Amino acid sequence: MARKTTPQAAKKPAAKAKRGKPKPWTAAEVEEAFRRFRKASPAPTTELQSVNPYTLLVAVVLSAQATDAGVNKATPALFSAADTPAKMAALGEEKVRDFIKTIGLYRNKAKNVVELSRRLVAEHGGQVPRNREALEALPGVGRKTANVVMNTAFGEATIAVDTHIFRVGNRTGLARGKTPEQVEAQLEKKVPQPFRLGAHHWLILHGRYVCKARTPECWRCVVADLCAYKPKTTKKQGVLAETQRGNRRDAE
Numbered sequence: 001m002a003r004k005t006t007p008q009a010a011k012k013p014a015a016k017a018k019r020g021k022p023k024p025w026t027a028a029e030v031e032e033a034f035r036r037f038r039k040a041s042p043a044p045t046t047e048l049q050s051v052n053p054y055t056l057l058v059a060v061v062l063s064a065q066a067t068d069a070g071v072n073k074a075t076p077a078l079f080s081a082a083d084t085p086a087k088m089a090a091l092g093e094e095k096v097r098d099f100i101k102t103i104g105l106y107r108n109k110a111k112n113v114v115e116l117s118r119r120l121v122a123e124h125g126g127q128v129p130r131n132r133e134a135l136e137a138l139p140g141v142g143r144k145t146a147n148v149v150m151n152t153a154f155g156e157a158t159i160a161v162d163t164h165i166f167r168v169g170n171r172t173g174l175a176r177g178k179t180p181e182q183v184e185a186q187l188e189k190k191v192p193q194p195f196r197l198g199a200h201h202w203l204i205l206h207g208r209y210v211c212k213a214r215t216p217e218c219w220r221c222v223v224a225d226l227c228a229y230k231p232k233t234t235k236k237q238g239v240l241a242e243t244q245r246g247n248r249r250d251a252e
């Protein structure tokens with residue numbers, strides 16, 4: 001039996017078609033965009049709190065499917081109890097769990113943090129390895145985490161594609177791809193060298209605070225004239241969407 005199409009459902013493909021595929025950016029546009037990002041935020045870095053490369057690694061592992069703000073609430077107490085792999089391994093899974101129980105998936109994360117700490121002690125002399133393969137071999141560490149650590153702790157020009165960068169890349173036309181790996185490969189190809197180190201942070205900050213998932217704030221975006229996303233949102237639409245979200249939260 002043929003499914004009935006609601007008026008709302010019928011509108012969706014039309015809206016998508018209207019938006020179409022964003023056009024890819026030229027090299028000059030990419031350069032100009034990153035010049036503007038750099039001007040707006042000359043020294044971008046991660047918002048995750050850490051005191052050394054090891055605690056950065058732990059913080060990034062804890063941030064999977066959680067917000068940086070949520071992780072930052074839990075980690076100061078954890079890191080004052082254990083800021084090295086040896087101390088974390090000695091603390092043990094149960095105590096780590098207590099420190100991080102406000103973070104989603106904390107049971108599994110506690111297990112991974114203790115196990116990766118044991119492995120760092122046993123296989124890397126208690127140091128965080130400076131290469132992707134060794135990092136990715138640790139429990140709970142995938143390509144994205146390895147890229148963040150390589151970039152932020154060791155100053156390597158890697159670009160870790162998280163949900164924000166994936167959205168910004170595809171939405172704007174800067175770096176399109178069906179998977180985070182494809183978007184990463186596009187960015188590696190397109191972002192000019194002077195901007196490679198900061199690109200990861202600029203794009204995350206842009207996605208988190210301006211090019212937001214539900215309602216991008218196009219009216220205050222520094223790359224609006226370069227971005228292929230259509231139609232651009234107006235401040236009025238943004239305020240309305242925020243009010244509606246607030247009302248829904250109040251009703252819940």
Ligand code: SF4
Pocket residue numbers: 171172210211212216217218219221222223224225227228229232233
């Ligand atoms: S113009 Fe809008 S969609 Fe494009 S990058 Fe800026 S906020 Fe995102």
